[in-house]
Amino acid sequence: MTTLPWTPESWRTKVDAQAIAYDDDAALATAYARLRELPPLVTSWEITRLKALLADAQLGKRFLLQGGDCAETLADCRSPVIADKLKILLQMSLVMIHEGKRPVIRVGRLAGQYAKPRSKPVESRDGVVRPSYFGDMVNREDFSETGRRPDPDNMVVAYSHAAMTLNFIRSLSAGGFADVHHPEQWELSFFGGASVPSSLREEYEKTTRSLAEALRFMEVLGESTVEDLTRVDFYTSHEGLNLLYESAQTRQVPRREGWWDLTTHFPWIGERTRALDGAHIEYFRGIENPLGIKLGPTITTDQALRLIDALNPKNEPGKLALVTRMGATRVGDVLPGLVEGVKRAGRTVLWVCDPMHGNTQAAPSGIKTRDFDDVLREVETSFDVHEACGTHLGGVHFELTGEDVTECIGGAAGLTVDDLDRNYASACDPRLNYRQALEMGFRIAKRLARHGTAT
16 A cells, blocks of 8 residues: 655545535635644643653553543533543542552543544434534534534634643642642542442542552652652543544644644544544554554454554554453453454554443433443453453543443442433433442552552
């Protein structure tokens, strides 16, 4: 296959499996030009720092925790919502640090997760056919003619909300919001409520006390690794679905080589857009950011190797994460051959488990849900596979929220299908709520503790 010279817009010569049918070319050109003029949302040195951390995770020296909303909405660009997302990631990482004895890389699905892939470009209701909801970056969930019309100006609006979210996150971090010496201050607003199982609350409180005491003891001894172990940096990620949005913010920077996607630190390519000859692979093969690529149960080793070579031809450490999303019933059959094939080929990748997308099911009411036990089983089976293959499961990728939603069943929360309509708030797919997410953090931490940190 002939590889043409890459530019930030060479993807336009390829087929975009999730292309948006905008009906106003002039408005689209205006929005695109405006995005190209606006300041970058992230910096190249932040991206470089994250790439180095991900390289450590490939070796088992760190662990990636990536999580957030299935689809961000503009309405949720509010301080309590953003703060609770950060807090649940902090709480989960805290227990992983305590049990696993290794630093955790925290990456939020936020400040840009405004676009969503759809299996069909249109939706029909009562004989009325309109465009599907592609996320607030494109149109609105409201099933009206105006709401479902793709509006290119929504890309600029999404950019502004991403910028506000990032500004708030950075302000919180600079102000000591995530001080690991005082993890008791990370409590979610309703963590002390009666709905939280006492065993879960007691285990978390025991962990925070133990870690705080350990930190104080290590600092008294002058332990130089405390800062590295407990450093709290936040990085952002989103699916790089809307290539107009991504390419408009793709730039060269002074004193660094290459092109950088400055909408986010860590974009990923979805299962629906990973065609080797498609627009998304063409765009992402040319940028310096670390990349994730979602791999479902139909992936073959040959396909995976061709994707790896297209996206990371130099076999650069920290560059590429293979995010497997097999489903609890398929992962044990598919993952071992894939891991062994990539290992034999000598490719350098970060293995990450996304246990959410392969475990979606329909409740009797027709609403989408996921079972905590299925999600946990895929995570644990992935750990088992990597242990058997002599490789590292270097991270997990969840759809979760710091809110008290009722979207996934099971876990210590004790939710059943009868509870789903109490607070089902997702704009797209079901998310773990804060209790389920924290319980998942404890389960993962215990697996990390079994093997310790790689040397």
